[in-house]
Amino acid sequence: MERPFHDLGGSEAGPIDRTEHPPSFEEQRIDAMLMLLSDQRRRLIRVDEHRRTMEQFGENFYWQLSYYERWLHSITSLMLEKGIVSRAELEERISRIEKERAAP
């Protein structure tokens, strides 16, 4: 049987990096977004949908991303997929933020 790329159990992984990595502010925000979107009140994202979406990134994109970047791309994909945010709204907001950042 062929192993899907995200099913890693039992494969060689080398030594484990046991150093602590305190989450950055950005990572904490991504974490908070997922918690809020999946809480009992909103239920906009199920953990199983989140996992399925990350598995669908394809192998190259998946491994290019850090752990929380995968979360961020999954949240974005699911919001688009469910029609909660439109592509136009997303692009408009990104371009607004880019302009604000570029402003002196």
Added chain:
Amino acid sequence: MSRLAIGTRVRVRDLIHTGHRRTPVYVRGREGEVVRVVGPFLNPEQLAYGSKGLPAVTLYRIRFSQREVWGGTYAGAAADTLDIEIYEHWLEPVAAH
């Protein structure tokens, strides 16, 4: 309703990969024993696509021999076991040895 009683010998089915699946490749085709009926849960392989996950599926804790799972590559003791929770649709009973 759970179909498999504690103590039942089971084999993990090798279902197709397509879509979101919750049973890792390394236990597929392996034989183990039901050690706990965890209970019914919404089916995560359906929830993954935005459905309600119904009907619920029974989750079982299955105990495998590490040597059975990893074969000749396992260097630990012969008595070592691995417990993993698997949904009922992945399991089929096998005749006692």
